[in-house]
Amino acid sequence: MAATEGFVEADNAEAIITRIEHKSRKIETLLKQYKTVEALKTALEGSPPNTKDERCKSANWIVVHRALMAIKDLDALFSSLDPEYYDILMKYLYRGLSTGDRPTCDQCLRIHEKLTEKAGLGCILRSLADTVNTV
Known part of the structure; x- marks a missing residue:
């Protein structure tokens, strides 16, 4: 039965x-x-994939990363991004910060600052405490 579950x-x-x-x-x-x-909204929809398969998580990260790196106007982002995201x-x-890639980290830190201003510290705590929905 375990083999069948793996196949599913x-x-x-x-x-x-x-x-x-x-x-x-x-997104392209x-x-x-x-x-x-x-x-970016499209990239975040349905995220994270509800699976433990690392291929899925990596594939979804690549899509989200592509959209994240294209964001230039953070004010426009947060004026139209729904709080559910x-x-x-x-x-x-x-x-993104865990990659160690300088351009990715720089962009993630810029967005992190604005997101924390907009969503508050609770957003950080919820994202760190959620062990079910891992990205």
Whole structure:
């Protein structure tokens, strides 16, 4: 039975990867139209993938990272980003900081500062305390 459960998870992972690939194409289209805030919203929708499969998490991170790095106007971002996205965005910011990549870290710190101003310290605590929805 354990082998069957692993197989179901693998099928589920493939379905999630397919959805992430579709989301990636949509985000690239939005970025080409200079709709960076919409691209980030799209990237955050349905995140994190409800799986323990690292391939899915990595694939989703790549999509979110692409949208994060395109954001230039933070005021426009937070004037149109719904508060429901704040906690998940914070999780991805910490994932970005953990990469050690200088441009990624710089961008994540810029967004982190504004997000903390907008959402408060509770956003940080919720993102760190949530062990179920890992990115």
